[in-house]
Amino acid sequence: MHFPFKKFFSYYKPYKTLFFSVLTCATIVSLLTLVFPLLVRYITKEVLEGDLSAALSEVYWIGGLMLVLIAIQNIGTYFVDYKGHEVGACMETDMRSELFAHMQKLSFSFYDKEKTGQLMSRITNDLLLLSELYHHGPEDYIKYLVRFIGAFVILFMINAPLTIAVFCFLPLLAVFSLYFNKMLFKALRENKERIGDVNAQVEDSLAGIRVVKSFANEQIEINKFNRENNRFLDSRKKTYKAEALFYNSFQTIIQLITITVIIFGSANIVNARLDLADLITFLLYISYMTEPIQRLAHMSTQLQQGLTGFLRFMEIMNLKPTIENKANAITLSRVEGDIEFKHVFFRYENHLNNVLANLTFHIHPGEYVALVGSSGVGKTTLCSLIPRFYETTDGEILLDGKNVRDIDLESLRKNIGVVQQDVYLFAGTVMENIRYGNPVASEAEIITATKHANAHDFIMSLPNGYHSEIGQRGVKLSGGQKQRLSIARVFLKNPSVLILDEATSALDNESESIVKESLESLAKGRTTIVIAHRLSTIRNAQRIIVLTEDGIAEEGTHDTLLIRNGAYAHLYSKQFELQV
Ligand code: ADP
Ligand code: MG
Structure with missing residues (x-):
């Protein structure tokens, strides 16, 4: 797998000073925690076994030292927890802004394919997991490595055979931990899918609440919701079971290690190869070696989830908007509104057939032109090519004599x-x-x-x-x-150019007449293309262009086209019959 490491680490850049301070602090804190068992050992071995009359004051001194160490350790941990998470959150925020800005630039064809809910989860969930990895990942590795190696070295120096005996248990723990991790990971993923289903159900039902109520189908919605809600519960039960099993089994193994240390340690004491203080030290250090192994599972989940999140993030970031400004795009101020189609072909991405084929026409500045044709013939598509919502497959569209592909997108769209x-x-x-x-x-x-x-x-x-x-x-x-x-x-x-695409089609007669009035006043002084399926609304267009599957069938005014008795007259009489 090719993983974009450079990009992955680049998000640390703005916060590198803070991040390295956090890491340094985490290292110091881990080193400090190693000191405590040593101090206990010192008390039990040197102080309490020596001259007892002087022991008490020395114990006080060591107690004081421990307090200082605890203070430093806690302040350090506070800094690591607080600032470390802040670094992660800042990086996540940067990425989220970048992703959103990028999505804003992607073209219509991208949104034709993607589901909004899916995109939303990329912006929220995926990045959330990443911030944990960005912060906890490096910090956890350092912390546990320092503690593990430190404890190993110290114990080895105290008693090598016993250390190796403890060490032999660790592979068992590691295998066990990784196995359960896999199980948990699966359970957690199922959890996520289930909560996603619950959300989807809520979104769908609430967005359609008006339909729900008008059909009086609340109970059906409640049942659908409860089904998802219970499936979510089931999957959570599974997770809890796996977790409980994991933690308890793990604890059992740790207890076994402890018992081994006590038995072997005691035997060694009897044989005078170890003293009591060393045994206590051993017991205190056991968790330093087992905890990193236990966390291994968690860290590997964190790593997997974080990296998957990053790959999902990059999947979108790597998409280029299909429609972008050319290198030296022309910025237009206000255009006249002269529109010319020259042999325009258009096919939607991944579609076999052309929606538009070989269209040629010319609309003059200020002209009021109607576009008619049966539903699905491509009227909306044709209009969406002018502001370059989609790119022509072949041919060219000119606005004021300039190819729309050469015009700066923002200035083009501001004019339409x-x-x-x-x-x-x-x-x-x-x-x-x-x-x-x-x-x-x-x-x-x-x-x-x-x-x-x-x-x-x-x-x-x-x-x-x-x-x-x-x-x-x-x-x-x-x-x-x-x-x-x-x-x-x-x-x-x-704008100088106006496209009215079935603007009144969804309205009742009364609203239609008010809206029509507003539209007429809006169209004044602008080049206007109007699409309306009620032909009565376009009677007074200066020109009517009739679109069929085979291209432009005819052009002219309402009256000339009726006299011609062609496609338009046919459409018109069909509608007239319907109205009668
Ligand atoms: P009209 O506006 O004339 O009713 P449209 O321009 O909306 O027709 O649609 C023309 C054809 O293109 C239809 O067959 C439609 O299914 C298809 N179409 C429309 N929009 C898209 C799209 N975003 N992706 C793929 N096909 C589309
Ligand atoms: Mg349409």
Whole structure:
């Protein structure tokens, strides 16, 4: 596996001083912990076995020294815990910002493929595991290595045979620990999947709460939820069982080691090869050697999870936006709005057939053009090529005579306004949502825009006027109101080119007529492409372009096309029949 180590370690860079201080501190603390059993040994062996009259004052001195060591050790541990986690969290935050910024730049084709929930879990869960690894990884390795080697060397110097006897148990512990780790890892992964299912169930049910209630299907949702909730419980039970088994078995082995030390140690004392103080020292150091082995399992899980998280992070970071600025892209100020398609072909990524084939047409500045054709013929697709949401497969699109591929993306998109059937509003106030069209607009400009969009009056009737919260995705507003806010947003943006894609299709007759009025005023002085399935709404377009599977079938005004009695007349009469 090719692992991007350079990138992995690069996130330490801004925090290297702090990080190395934390590591140094962790090393010092570990070395200090090694001293305690030695001091106990000194007391039992040298002080209490020597001249007892002087012993007490020496014991006081050593007690004082221990207090100082404990103070240093605790301050050190506080620093390591606090600042160490901070380093990890800072690195995680940096990566999260980088990932989010990167996702913002990725193109539509990426979002066509990915699920939002999955992407969210990359931003949250995966990186969380990484911050633990970034901080605990190096620190744990150093801490346990220092303690393990230190304890081994000290014990070896005290009594080599007994040390080797203890050491022989360790491979057993290691194998055991790694085996259980595998089991636990599996159980934990299942836990994560199960909690993911619970979340997905909650998200789906709550997002669709209006549908749930209108079908009076609350109980069905509750049952579905409880099923997931119980599966989560089952998987947790499994984890707890594995954990309990692991820790207890591990403790048993450690107790076996202790018993071995006591028996062999005592035998050695009887044979005068060891003294009592050394035996006590041995017992005190046992955990220094077993604990690192016990933690091995945890550390290997941490490493696996962290590295997988990093690879998942890199998977997204390595994706290039498919649509980017050219090296010397032209920045446009306000365009005239002259649009020309020259032999344009388009096919969606991974699709076999062209949606658009060999389209050629020219729309003049300020012209009001309607695009008609049956559903699925590619009208929306055609329009999304102008702001370069997708790249043409072949041919070129010119805006004011310049190939859109050569134009700076931001300046291109600032010149084009799109009003669609599905309005997306952000959670927040009315004011914030309209200002989205032009973040630097003044309040007065916003009010002018909403007046043009026929939205001012209804906004003023909301409880807090312009400062009313509109709810998630604008649930507190009617379809027509949402559409008028989105129109106000485009008014404020003030683009030269306007695309109205079925903007009134989802509305009832009454809202439709108000919204239509707003749209007409929005279209004034701009090059406008309007798509509407109700042909009555486009009768007065200056030109109608009829799109079929085979390309552009005909062009002309409503009247000329009716007289021609071709594709348009056919569509029109079909709709007319339906309405009768
Ligand atoms: P219209 O707006 O004329 O109803 P569209 O432009 O939405 O048609 O769709 C044209 C064709 O392209 C349809 O067959 C549709 O299934 C397909 N299509 C639309 N959007 C995508 C997409 N993001 N990815 C793949 N195929 C798509
Ligand atoms: Mg469409």
